[in-house]
Amino acid sequence: MIIVTGGAGFIGSNLVKALNEQGRTDIIVVDDLSDGKQFYNISDCDIADYLDKDDFLARVKADDGILDNVEAIFHQGACSATTEWDGKFMMANNYEYSKVLLHACLAKGIQFLYASSASVYGGSEVFKEARDHEKPLNVYGYSKWQFDQYVRRLQNSFGSQVVGFRYFNVYGPREQHKGSMASVAFHFNNQLKDAGVCKLFGGSGGYGDGEQRRDFVFVADVVKVNLWFLQHPEKSGIFNLGTGRCQSFNDVADAVLAWHQQHGLNGHKEYVPFPDHLKGAYQSFTEADISALRAVGYSETFASVEQGVSAYMDWLNG
Template sequence: MIIVTGGAGFIGSNIVKTLNEQGRKDIIVVDDLSDGKQFYNISDCDIADYLDKDDFLQRVKNDDGILDNVEVIFHEGACSSTTEWDGKFMMENNYEYSKVLLHACQAKGIAFLYASSASVYGGSDVFKEERSHEKPLNVYGYSKWQFDQYVRSIQHTLTSQVVGFRYFNVYGPREQHKGSMSSVAFHFNNQLKDNGICKLFGGSGGYGDGEQRRDFVFVADVVKVNLWFWKNPDKSGIFNLGTGQCQSFNDVADAVIKWHGERPEPQKIHGKKEYMPFPDHLKGAYQSFTEADISALRAAGYSDAFATVEQGVFSYMDWLNG
């Protein structure tokens, strides 16, 4: 049996779908479907059962057998809003919840692969898995960072696999429910279809118009890394999960425009870019550059190439536009 928390969310649902493609249907999805629209993400998936996140947590605490015969928990569930400032809620949901699952997995010898976040680096300009570079700027980043710290503090006692993934800018299928938190590729696609224009920020932080840079990582690669570690149970640790190569927002917009420009008539759209003045409220509080140092990931043995922005965006546009 496999458990995926956050299994109706973005990365979780992609893990579930890929497991299905590999022949696994003995999957329990754990999530919070208060936003019922998220069910779309798993409506084409085959699972053994669904559990509400609070019910699941109580059953784990009661040790009622819910974890019997479980091989791995992919713990993707969390409140991921960077604008949520209710610290009590965030720490209960992201930190304490994760601790309960971690200890339950250790007690039963279950692999525990969990979602950390590149937000732990916050104001840093070096993105390497070391304490000196970790400077979260919001309570979401703090909740993820503090759990990483907890894992580090007990790593010498671990008896089964524990892996944390610091996700960088993930984009791809099954993210539509995230609204404003969806990737720029998603928003550029909608903008282009609405009025033929991709809107980008003007220059800021020493970067030209649309030249602010991110480590954009395609969700299919994120899933591949998760499953590779599961199949290599001797590997534990906390790892950056990005491509290791930043690209600009212009690159993303150009890829979306190119995809739409290569469609047959009448679907073809001749798009263009438009730059908006950089917002005053974001000046001094905006990361103009992120790039994962993936040397630890490579040292662990993961050697597959990552999709470039154009490769990933083209695959995403195929899926998003049917």
């Protein structure tokens, strides 16, 4: 049995679908379907059971057998809104919840693969898995960073696999429920179809209009890395999960425009003033150092923005 928390969310639902494609349906999805529209993400997936996230946590704490015969937990569930400033809620949901699952997995020898975030680096210009470069800018980033720190303190005592993935800017299918937190590729696609224009931020942080740069990683590649570690239970650690190369927001918009132009819809880019509320809390540049990921043996290539966005547009507009 495999458990995927956040299994009706963006990365979680892509993991469930990929596991199905490998022939696995012995999957328990754990999530919060208060937003009922999220069920769409798993409506084409085959699972063994669904549990609400609070019910699951209570059963894990009670040790009622819910984890019997479980091979691995992909812990993708979290509040991922970087604009959420309720620190009490964030730490309970992202930090304390993760600690309970970690200890349960260690006690039972269950592989524990969890979602961290590149937001732990904040304003750093070096994106390497080391304390010196970790400077969260918001409470979401802090909650993820603090759990990474907790894992580090215990890592020498681990008897089973524990892997943290610092996701960079993930984009791709099954993210439509995320609203404002969905990828820029998703928003550019909608803007172009609605008004014929892709709106980008003007210059900020020393970068020109639309030239802020991020490590954009296609969700299919994120899933591949997760599943590779599932097949390599001897590998543990905290790893950056990005492509290892940054590209600009202009590159993303150009890729969206190019796809639509090939399908008969022309449009253009437009730059809007950089929002005041994001000043001082915005990463203008990210680029994953993936040397640690390569060092443990992961050798697959990652899609470029042009490749990934084209595949995403096929899915989104298909």
